[in-house]
Amino acid sequence: MDSLGEASTSMAADETLDPPDWADVKALSHRIMDDAMGYLRDVRERPVWQEMPAEVRTFFTAPLPRTPSPLADVYGDVARNVMAYPMGNIHPRFWAWYMGSSNFTGALGDFLAAIQGSNLGGGNHAAGLMDSQVVDWCKEMVGFPASASGTLVSGGSMANIIGLTVARNIKAGIDVREHGVAAIPMPLRFYASDQVHSCHRKAMEALGLGNHALRRIPTDAGLRIDLAALRAAISEDRAAGFKPACVIGTAGTVNTGAIDDLRALAVLAAEEDLWFHVDGCIGALIAIAPGNASLVAGIEQAHSIALDPHKWLHAPFEAGCALVRDAVAHRGTFAVTPEYLESAPRGLASGQWLHDYGLQTSRGFRALKVWMALKEHGVEKFGRLIDQNIAQGRYLAGLIAAEPALELTAPVTINIVCFRHRGGGLSGEQLKALNTEIMLRLQEEGIAALSDTTVHGQHCLRVAITNHRTRREDLELLVAETLRIGAELAARMSPAGEQTCP
Numbered sequence: 001m002d003s004l005g006e007a008s009t010s011m012a013a014d015e016t017l018d019p020p021d022w023a024d025v026k027a028l029s030h031r032i033m034d035d036a037m038g039y040l041r042d043v044r045e046r047p048v049w050q051e052m053p054a055e056v057r058t059f060f061t062a063p064l065p066r067t068p069s070p071l072a073d074v075y076g077d078v079a080r081n082v083m084a085y086p087m088g089n090i091h092p093r094f095w096a097w098y099m100g101s102s103n104f105t106g107a108l109g110d111f112l113a114a115i116q117g118s119n120l121g122g123g124n125h126a127a128g129l130m131d132s133q134v135v136d137w138c139k140e141m142v143g144f145p146a147s148a149s150g151t152l153v154s155g156g157s158m159a160n161i162i163g164l165t166v167a168r169n170i171k172a173g174i175d176v177r178e179h180g181v182a183a184i185p186m187p188l189r190f191y192a193s194d195q196v197h198s199c200h201r202k203a204m205e206a207l208g209l210g211n212h213a214l215r216r217i218p219t220d221a222g223l224r225i226d227l228a229a230l231r232a233a234i235s236e237d238r239a240a241g242f243k244p245a246c247v248i249g250t251a252g253t254v255n256t257g258a259i260d261d262l263r264a265l266a267v268l269a270a271e272e273d274l275w276f277h278v279d280g281c282i283g284a285l286i287a288i289a290p291g292n293a294s295l296v297a298g299i300e301q302a303h304s305i306a307l308d309p310h311k312w313l314h315a316p317f318e319a320g321c322a323l324v325r326d327a328v329a330h331r332g333t334f335a336v337t338p339e340y341l342e343s344a345p346r347g348l349a350s351g352q353w354l355h356d357y358g359l360q361t362s363r364g365f366r367a368l369k370v371w372m373a374l375k376e377h378g379v380e381k382f383g384r385l386i387d388q389n390i391a392q393g394r395y396l397a398g399l400i401a402a403e404p405a406l407e408l409t410a411p412v413t414i415n416i417v418c419f420r421h422r423g424g425g426l427s428g429e430q431l432k433a434l435n436t437e438i439m440l441r442l443q444e445e446g447i448a449a450l451s452d453t454t455v456h457g458q459h460c461l462r463v464a465i466t467n468h469r470t471r472r473e474d475l476e477l478l479v480a481e482t483l484r485i486g487a488e489l490a491a492r493m494s495p496a497g498e499q500t501c502p
């Protein structure tokens with residue numbers, strides 16, 4: 001019979017994704033490993049970034065593959081079209097936005113995590129214990145008590161959402177989980193400086209409170225939250241029938257690296273009965289840097305902290321961490337236990353359910369890459385590297401201050417330097433065009449990756465040195481090349497010359 005024939009054929013050839021010949025993949029895998037080490041070793045010799053040619057863009061429009069290709073060909077495609085055109089953040093002269101520069105041990109961790117393939121939603125297995133241990137280590141790094149709780153998440157944005165969700169639920173005055181935000185009797189207000197990261201806006205939206213529930217408080221000359229203005233806003237809101245619920249302190253703003261006065265915010269939060277959350281995505285880990293730890297004093301008094309191992313611990317993306325002082329409040333915000341996820345007294349299901357501390361059910365094994373790098377280097381070395389980046393930020397600021405054609409546009413607190421080319425007599429709009437063009441040419445010529453921003457209404461270039469490969473000579477090169485490109489462009493754009501800047 002036909003159907004029986006088909007059934008027996010398929011039984012004879014159960015398919016799998018495992019390689020038909022392990023010896024084959026072994027040779028190829030060793031080559032991939034060799035290439036990977038060469039790739040990292042020689043990163044300094046390559047451009048920071050390069051534009052992708054048309055054929056590379058076309059490559060990514062190929063339709064869904066229906067039939068097999070040899071793995072060696074698949075790897076060839078990846079090497080040519082992906083590995084050759086990176087974002088560039090592992091390069092010693094990548095200083096755009098704010099991200100870490102990864103590390104080889106972390107990459108091995110990601111590889112081994114994928115080989116084991118464990119799901120960290122919960123269960124009784126070693127990866128779960130390691131996940132909790134890395135959270136414990138994060139608590140220890142920022143001075144949180146052992147009784148606090150926490151969870152590894154995709155990054156700082158999610159870590160902030162975790163902290164702010166607990167804050168909302170604790171301060172709502174009703175059971176928000178059951179009744180929703182519409183039942184909150186007095187509208188909640190959250191406070192942060194006008195330098196607060198955009199992820200907090202998204203968080204307020206996702207929490208159902210809306211963007212207006214986050215009041216942006218003006219900053220002082222150092223771009224730190226103005227405490228008098230904060231107090232005034234709180235009393236104004238109370239008088240108007242709002243419920244002040246939470247103050248978000250920033251330890252390292254994304255624009256300039258400014259650090260709010262965290263000790264003062266802790267006192268203010270206690271007096272005003274607010275939840276005190278710290279966005280420490282940039283600066284929480286300064287707590288492990290011996291030369292600069294005092295800058296973030298007070299962070300240990302927060303109710304919740306967001307920090308980002310994929311920034312100053314250089315974990316390969318992604319790894320963020322949310323810490324919550326009150327473990328009961330944390331679990332009470334997220335735990336849901338349907339029957340299919342109940343704990344058993346013994347066996348695989350007897351472990352802690354890590355999905356009770358956040359929004360994800362399935363969770364990747366993020367802990368391994370962080371754990372391996374911390375174990376290999378020790379936390380003291382990470383602390384020294386943070387000090388090194390901060391010293392480099394100050395060194396760059398000194399180089400810029402010494403060049404008449406350049407000027408600093410914001411105070412340098414840590415590793416973020418905002419500056420611009422003066423352009424000799426150009427107007428505001430032209431100055432912005434000049435500096436934008438300098439930034440683009442530095443990228444396109446593969447020299448350095450910077451970003452730009454606006455600080456107190458003034459456009460500027462921005463260098464964020466979260467990079468364990470940067471050397472002082474790289475910063476000297478940046479200044480020299482900025483002067484070269486700037487002089488070329490300024491000559492063409494000067495009021496007397498032609499306006500030919502593209």
Ligand SMILES: *Cc1c(COP(=O)(O)O)cnc(C)c1O
Nearest residue numbers: 098155156157197254281282308
């Ligand atoms: C990077 C950053 C975030 C967002 O973190 P992700 O890891 O990118 O999600 C939030 N706040 C600050 C201050 C940051 O620098």
